[in-house]
Amino acid sequence: MTASPHIVVIGSGLAGYGVVRELRKLAPDARLTLVTRDDGHFYSKPALSTALAKGKVADTLVTTPAEKMAAQLRLDLRAGREVEAIDREDKAVLTTGGPIFYDKLVLALGADPVRPPIDGDAAHRALAVNNLDNYREFRAILPEGARVLVMGGGLVGTEFANDLSATGYCPVVVDMLSHPLAQLVPAGVGSAIREALAAKGVEWHLGRKVLAIHKSGTGIRAELDGGETIEAAAVLSAVGLRPHLQLAADAGLDVARGIVVDQTGRTSDPHIFAIGDCAQYPQGLAAYVTPIMAAARAIAPSVLGTPMEIRFPPLSVQVKTTACPVVLLPAPQGVEGAWEETANDEKGLKYLFRDRRGSVRGYVFTQDYCQERMNMDRALSEQTTGLAA
Structure with missing residues (x-):
């Protein structure tokens, strides 16, 4: 009888816990260990920039305490541990609490403030x-x-x-x-x-x-x-974030703007995967909630030995500015084109980004036009599927 694989995840943000949830669904018997230098509580990082107006203090931003996360996911949680190095030869994560050996490793390291x-x-x-x-x-x-x-x-x-x-x-x-x-x-x-x-x-x-x-x-x-x-x-x-690369670079993994991964989330080491703000997918960097959850659903089976390609939906963003509501789909990196204003009235503004062939590749809507986000995302998703076919 084959022993259950031991999968170690580094990072307790949305990416780390997201991939652990998907792993637990697929592999009820897998040994899962999560290592984090934080306390391991689960909370929404995007909520930090709207917490003052909602009267939130740090403790009330926690949605699930660490102990409950560990119990729900049947997880060996190593909180308050700094990861000092990855020994790829012995397949061990070297932490301030001692080494942790892995069969597969998932890096959910996030990004550091510039x-x-x-x-x-x-x-x-x-x-x-x-x-x-x-x-x-x-x-x-x-x-x-x-x-x-x-x-x-x-x-x-x-x-x-x-x-x-x-x-x-x-x-x-x-x-x-x-x-x-x-x-x-x-x-x-x-x-x-x-x-x-x-x-x-x-x-x-x-x-x-x-x-x-x-x-x-x-x-x-x-x-x-x-x-x-x-x-x-x-x-x-708030001058920006930079993917956390040092740990991966020191371990000899391929890095560029992020930790370089393929369409399944695998790094240059077949036993190590990366997800979230630290990862550079074939499409580029993809922060925010939607791509993280999409990546977690594909990376989990890939880690368990059934490679699955990550398929990102349109990665639109809601800007949390109540004084001027905005939703947007950023123009793709490296695509030539121009913004076109299509509405400017009492309902707000609408801009479309068209590439050189005239195809819509991005948009920005404000005020009442924000309601059109779902329809636009659906249309762009269908357009992308048609182009791929």
Whole structure:
């Protein structure tokens, strides 16, 4: 009788727990071990950028405590363990609690906040809110109604600015690009978002970069490259995330922008898979909830010896800006084309991204037009299936 395989998963975010759930469905007798440097509680990371307006503290963001996750999934949970290295020859994960041997290994390492080079004696106060502990620390340093410097006007920075302004704080957003969400949406939509949030009290400094952050009597004083200074009580850094690669690179796995995987989620080592923010699929990086769940459903059978290709649905995103609701499907990386405005009226804005052949490959809808998201996703999914056939 063949012994049940021992599958080790590193990471307790949506990707890690998502693949464990799928593995447990398919293999009731498999030995599953999850290693995490965190406490292992399950929560929604996207909820961090809307938690203030919902009156949430860190503990109330936890949807399932670690002990309950371990019991439900019949899981050996090794929480509070740092993974120091992967020994591929002996198939062992080397942790601060000792080695853990595996038959198959799944890397769900997530992404790390980008730390831009900033001068000044308070540069270390720029806090990136990327997990529960970060959020707990952020809440602790936030005086009621304070001015908050938000570095970054991308998805996370804009969502936090919306959340802060809706809760009585005064966010000041600094971004090097010309409009909010500049890497995702055309200028017309960016202007609409900027104006809607400005009406709620958000102050924008676009086309600017923070050079230095100094201590001051009110908290901090930031110097911008245009000569402006900003006084604030706290600093939130939201300049982006970078896939966590070091562990995989040190183990000799192929890495590029992420840990390189094939269409089944397998890395350059046939016994190791990667999923989520750390993985670079053949289509590129694919963060967000929808691709993670799609990948988990395919990677689980692949890990268990039945290779299954990951099939991503249209990876549309809801931007959590209540002041200006937005849904979007980003234009595919490396595809030439242009944004076309198809509606601009009292219902909101509609933009379509068309490639050089005229095919719709992305979209941005605002306000009432957000209701058309499901129909558009369905149509694009059918179009993709037709092209593949």
